[in-house]
Amino acid sequence: CGYHLRGAVDLPDSLKKVYLNGASMQLREQFRKVLRGVSGELTTSPEAAGVVINVANEISDQRVLSLSARGRSNELELYYRLQYTLVKADGVVVLEGLPVEIKREYFNNQQDIVAKDNEQQVIRNEMLQQAVRIMLDRIRLSLATDKK
Amino acid sequence: DTSVWACQQDKDTNEWVCLDDASPAAIPEAAASTPPKPIAPLTVAPPAVAPPLSLPPPVAPAVAAPLPAPVAVAVPPPTARVLKVPEPVVRPAIKPCASDPQCSADSREDDVQGWHIRLLDPAFSVQQEQVLHTLAAQFPRDPWANCMAAVGTQKNFTPVERLRERFPMDVKANYSEILDNEIGNYSGEVEMNRADQHAQSHAANYDSVSETLDLHGDVYYSDDELALHSDSANIKLATDQAKLRDTLFVYPATPLRGYAEAVYRDDKSLSHYQNVTYTSCRPGNQDWAIHASELKLNKFKGKGSAKHAWLEFKGAPVFYSPYLSFPIDNRRLSGFLAPVFGNTQTGGFHLSTPYYWNLAPNYDVILKPKYFSKRGYMLGSDFRYLTETSRGKVLLEYMPNDEVLSRARYQGSIKNSTQFSPNISANLDLNYVSDKNYFAELGNALNFPNFSFVKSQADINYIREGVALTARAENYQTIDPTLSGSQIPYRRLPQINLNLAHSFNAVVPLDVQLENESVYFQHDSLVNGQRFNFKPSVSFPMQTASAYLTPKVSLQHTDYVLTNQATAGLSKEVSRTVPIMSADTGLFLEKNFQFADKTLVHTLEPRLFYLYIPKVNQNQIPLFDTSVYDFWYSSMFRENRFSGSDRIQDANQVTTALTTRVVDPATGLERLKLSIGEIFYFRNRDVTLCGDYPSVLCAVSPVETQSSSPLVTEMSSQFNRHVAIDSGIQWDPHSNKIVRGKATIHLTGEPGEVINLGYLYRLNPLIPNRSNDITQSDMSFHWPIYSNWSMVGRWQYSWLYNSTQDGFIGLEKENCCWRFRIIGRQYLNSINVINNTDVLSNNTVEGTATTGIFFQIELKGLTGVGEQLDDFFVKSIYGYRKPGK
Amino acid sequence: ALESDAAQPIAIDSNTATYDEASKTSTYTGNVISVQGSIRVNSDKLVAYQKNGEIDKLVFTGNPAKFKQTPSAGGEDILGNAMIGEYYPKKNLLVLQNQAVVVNGNATYASNLIEYDIKSSLVKAGEKSSDTKRVHVILKPKPKDKPESDKPETETNPPPTDKP
16 A cells, blocks of 8 residues: 555764754753664764754743642643754754654642652653654654655 | 753853853753753843944945046046046935825824823824834834844844944035035035934034034934934034934834933943933833933943933823933843732732842842732842853742741742763752742742642762763652641652663674662651662664664562561561563554645554563562553553552553654654554553552552553644644543543644643542542633733633632733733632541542732833743743743 | 146147137137146137136036146145036136036035135035035045044055055
8 A cells, every 4th residue: 555664764874973962961861862773873072973953942841731629730741842953064954943842741649749750750751752753753854855 | 941041151251151042053062951041131221322433334335436546637638537426325315204104104103092091291292203213214124123022132233343434424415515625514405424324414514624523403313323313413423422402312222212302422432311201112102201300321331320210101100219220231230120019818919029130240149029918028039150060049038027927937949050070960959948838828829839749859960871870869848738647758868870771783783771779768657768779671672764673671679678667577678579571663664645735754653562571579568659650652661550660560461552644754744643552461460559568559559450451542733833733532442431531722823822722531430539530621822912912811620620720811911112911810729628538539628719910010121021921821821932032 | 726827828729729809709629628737627618718818717518528636736636527617717716517526635526516616625516595406525534544644645655555
């Protein structure tokens, strides 16, 4: 029915070396993990990198979605917003600032706050991994269209 | 919010340069992990009239080509070229506003709002408004164009270095008499241009030796930093001194406009005005104006001061002050911020007048004196600092005597993050409040707490490729009066994690990880425990562009040393060793297809996640930091259904899931994303939260016997930049019921136009009388209704309790010169507890609704820009962004 | 202006020349070059009016006619051109009309009517009562770097850099 395995537009070597500029510690850590999965790596200087990602703005916060009878929050929405521009080594700006926005809801009626904090940390990491995958996907898609 | 704050110290001038968060300019390498918000709001200030010395090159291309060298007229037939005066591109002559329909209409822009009665006659007459409008039109960019953008981010109007000396003076007039090329008298529609300076008057005389310029009769003067109109002007160009009578001025940088009976310019940066009236409102709009007998401006220090200044707002005298001082550029200078006042049932009428005090380029403090009609005085201070390696914030609030409780109350919070080196960093986040009802009674209507705990933690980290060592201490202060005893959370004093990871690229990619943890849980009444966790794991992340398979094997060994056990006879030392095996595999299938002349990519991404963990008896282990994860799509791919590590589930299950996406490759927008997943269990899940140590959570996690989990579907789509949908449903095949549901739709129009509609549903049969269930609708919006008035609000209604859980409605007006907000909020305040028998079902503890009103008024150009409400809107309304960000 | 100019004889060279005794006027046409001391005029046509034996007024026309004079010994020349020019030697007064341009040192004047009193070096341009003869004046900035003198440069030192 026309579906084929995704083309071998894997990250070209030049894009396997990424310099992340201005990212928070957590984003940097997740970026390193996801890149390792694609046998890429974070370089320590822009010169050594095939592509430079300038993180302009990173907002990681939460908001209350619903309240219990006592007026205490029992459903939280964690949101993460990342604004970045991606510049290839030759200075060509590949992707103009379409921000990555991810939000996850999770039940937390503050009964077992320590356990729920652990859960929040796990969700935050999953959100960051998803953000990194979205960024890499966009790079891959924009490269694929470039190639055509 | 914790947006990255990009400030760095310039090496040679060691001047602190803070880039606006949004500009993706080069940002220092080591961004701290929890940067606080940018330093104080920028205060803006009234005009510097001084015609500055040097100006940026005018819009015109290079000056008129220098004249051909005079050619001696030779006796033989001359070939000399004809002398012509090349026509340099100069600004068109100023047309009087009355003759230009558009301009005269604009200058009566806000008359349509003539509904308000004016006690005083308007600050500026219609003619003056027309002249001011003409002056404003002199600038390449309308100073009032996007005046709503955050202050300080507009293009500034500062001159480039000394350029005027090198430009010729170009004069046009009906008649001129020039003596010895030096003294020139011009009359009749005189237009003078030099670089960016442009002057126009009935008559003018210019002495090029003494460089003095006298202009008479309907004098217009403008350059890139300032525009003036007056009856007469005497300017000494060489020494930058000037005297102007009866002057209307526009200072675009702020932007500000006004009138002064006399303007004196003493030298390059000092100027003073007599009987001045000014405002930051657009020409034609006189919502507020400042009248001062004398105004002094020091451009060098960026400071302005006014004597006998009184404020006129909407035609009524509002405020007088013998002396006012304020910054006149966007340097962070001390000054009053917007006053904030409001009313709450618990605190009564409250007023606070924050004062921003800029101590040094890298530290400042906001002092917040506050008065509560029912409770008395309080002083707050918000100190921020930035050093080479660290940045932080110290917040203190102290009320000497609460008239209701007749005792002192206070709140303190210290936030600091330090980056010792690219690898070593430390964070501190300590918060303490004097009593449980502090926020409920002394907080204003905005930040009423719907949280039960105040967390404090301190950590130090050493992180580099492959190694992550963190030592952390953590404590929760309970501020929910209804919680006590076992509901008070454990303290982690300390928790040390060492995670090592390394990947080998042998014949098969191999990732080895070693997670170690040593943590001491301390509690006053419950069992205390020292826990050692040791978890080596090996995984083989095989991956191609279109498929991946990641088998992973780990062995978790945990030792406990327990003390302070309530019941005797329980073993003091417990250990547990559990192997965990999982395999995660998936495919990427995709197909391009045409849809409305766009090529879209449609993907099919099947995924399988197999998990096998043998059953290990963990009843003797108390619950320190463990509970059940909330079940949603992403939780189906975790190796444990419990958070923390006091319980490791027994499992023999496979999660089958399919994600399909339609992506627009050009923009990266996910037009549609649909995920469906379900877990199939091959054995019961016997490990529960129950055990030898009684816990309320035991009731929440019985032995699970169903053969499959609820079918989880999540659908989100971004139709275009204006409409987005986010939804999800969990259907339990065994009870044939929907156990969980969420649906939200987000509509965004122009900036400032946001509407969100949402519905949440949760059914938890395990808990009696549905106290943990949710059936709630959530509507929030921010929408302009009429000439920069907007309506803003949020309404969270619980269909289960048939009551409004939280809601606010408000009006907001923002234009170039002032910003006004009024918010009324109703929220549940569970101070008065009815009875608290069954801890888990919290609906016996009824919250009673209380209301609060919050005002905020800011006059741009007079006081700083308060940000309190912006943060509240960003937190409450999805998709709302601060103006100008 | 050079005092000596007014006393100098006027020499005129042209393709044709005619003299009308009755009106005491002589008319020269075709590439007319007239010289009086440091004053020199190039024009297509020149009419000289004499009064009791002396030239009272010269009217020259050209497309455009050109005028040159050295105002002071060693000083920079003054140049001008216009469609019609009148020169009154006795009064040392030059009147240029209709696309008249005068360049004098760092100043350039353009109008449809320029009266240049060479003796008092006073330039009057345009018309007070109407805006039909707009004046356009360009004053080049004096180079700031030479504080000691503001007299125009002599040939000796290098011309200012902004010469083409």
